[in-house]
Amino acid sequence: MQNQILVQEPQTKSPKTTTSATMLVPVCNSERCANQPVRMSESSADPPFKIAYKNLLEKVGDTVQNSMLVVEECELPLIDMKQLELGEAERKACKKLIAQASQQWGFFQVINHGVPVDVVEKMRSEQMKLLRKPFQEKKALKDLNLSAGSYRWGTPSPTCLEQLSWSEAFHVQLTDILDSLAQNSLRWSMEQFALAVCEVAKELAEILAEEMGGETGIFKERCLPKSCYLRLNRYPACPTYSHIMGLMPHTDTSFLTLLHQDNVGGLQLLKDGKWIAVKPNPHALIINIGDLFQAWSNNLYKSVEHRVVANPVKERFSAAYFLCPPRDTVIQSAQIGGAVYRSFSFGEYKKQIEVDVQSIGHKVGLQRFLLPTQ
Numbered sequence: 549m550q551n552q553i554l555v556q557e558p559q560t561k562s563p564k565t566t567t568s569a570t571m572l573v574p575v576c577n578s579e580r581c582a583n584q585p586v587r588m589s590e591s592s593a594d595p596p597f598k599i600a601y602k603n604l605l606e607k608v609g610d611t612v613q614n615s616m617l618v619v620e621e622c623e624l625p626l627i628d629m630k631q632l633e634l635g636e637a638e639r640k641a642c643k644k645l646i647a648q649a650s651q652q653w654g655f656f657q658v659i660n661h662g663v664p665v666d667v668v669e670k671m672r673s674e675q676m677k678l679l680r681k682p683f684q685e686k687k688a689l690k691d692l693n694l695s696a697g698s699y700r701w702g703t704p705s706p707t708c709l710e711q712l713s714w715s716e717a718f719h720v721q722l723t724d725i726l727d728s729l730a731q732n733s734l735r736w737s738m739e740q741f742a743l744a745v746c747e748v749a750k751e752l753a754e755i756l757a758e759e760m761g762g763e764t765g766i767f768k769e770r771c772l773p774k775s776c777y778l779r780l781n782r783y784p785a786c787p788t789y790s791h792i793m794g795l796m797p798h799t800d801t802s803f804l805t806l807l808h809q810d811n812v813g814g815l816q817l818l819k820d821g822k823w824i825a826v827k828p829n830p831h832a833l834i835i836n837i838g839d840l841f842q843a844w845s846n847n848l849y850k851s852v853e854h855r856v857v858a859n860p861v862k863e864r865f866s867a868a869y870f871l872c873p874p875r876d877t878v879i880q881s882a883q884i885g886g887a888v889y890r891s892f893s894f895g896e897y898k899k900q901i902e903v904d905v906q907s908i909g910h911k912v913g914l915q916r917f918l919l920p921t922q
């Protein structure tokens with residue numbers, strides 16, 4: 549098969565751009581006093597969602613979108629990675645299951661993945677400490693030495709309820725922590741988590757490449773932790789409005805995403821046109837196919853839309869690891885049956901998303917790279 553990741557795109561020096569999702573907070577709030585700057589509690593951890601979304605929330609009231617009404621709960625296909633260490637027959641069967649789930653669901657969960665429990669727990673406790681800091685401190689990235697734009701909250705310009713995101717995150721480029729000499733327990737635990745999860749990610753990506761008959765070895769070689777991202781999500785409880793999105797529907801800009809969530813629940817994915825709620829399993833890692841794998845596999849593996857629904861009483865935490873190549877890596881679709889997408893570099897893909905988010909308010913994604921049909 550002729551699919552490959554080419555790497556000879558010329559280096560163009562572009563200014564370091566960031567897609568900060570930080571919103572301008574309106575300075576007046578009619579519930580208080582018109583034209584007065586809003587004074588948020590200095591110590592509140594929650595971003596000012598109510599203020600930022602005020603107009604939209606007032607306009608739609610507490611209407612419920614149909615898509616939020618009945619959502620069935622399911623268990624994702626479960627893969628026991630121990631099978632990969634047993635005999636040839638077990639290994640083969642396990643690889644088949646991984647490929648099947650990636651084609652039919654775009655999602656699966658793995659147990660016995662080899663990421664030590666204490667590494668997960670330490671990272672989670674540091675994540676909770678970080679994200680429960682006062683909003684103003686998080687916004688100022690105080691003492692964190694992370695790139696501008698790493699702290700994100702909400703949706704920049706939502707036009708409908710479905711586009712609201714009642715959540716905040718540190719979206720960390722791993723070069724930021726792996727290159728840093730400054731060490732503290734937050735960085736140390738993020739690093740340990742990222743390095744352990746990266747191994748699982750690369751192993752799964754290689755299996756998927758092998759199962760589609762593609763070139764193998766490239767993920768191990770090219771998707772090093774430094775080109776990957778770690779996103780620490782916090783979803784504050786949302787008691788005031790029912791049926792609010794914690795994270796708006798999206799697909800991931802990665803080859804693969806590995807997610808560890810707590811046991812609150814709220815993650816949903818689109819399957820056969822219906823939203824399905826994922827039953828949480830804190831011992832498992834959730835894996836989903838990202839846009840780059842969908843393009844590289846020429847639509848064999850599915851980058852599926854997913855979202856998170858806010859919980860009215862409980863806050864929720866999750867950590868997502870995005871397996872990504874360096875920006876100059878060119879993704880060329882497998883040729884079988886004719887390539888569906890034109891070749892593009894990862895940098896070009898990210899840039900297009902930034903442009904779309906700024907100009908039309910949301911990511912368009914792979915559709916922008918479709919080749920004309922004959």
Ligand SMILES: O=C(O)CCC(=O)C(=O)O
Pocket residue numbers: 779781795800807809814815854855856865866867868
């Ligand atoms: O928190 C979750 O369950 C999903 C997070 C997610 O989809 C993301 O960070 O891209």
Ligand SMILES: [Fe+2]
Pocket residue numbers: 798799800805854
């Ligand atoms: Fe996602």
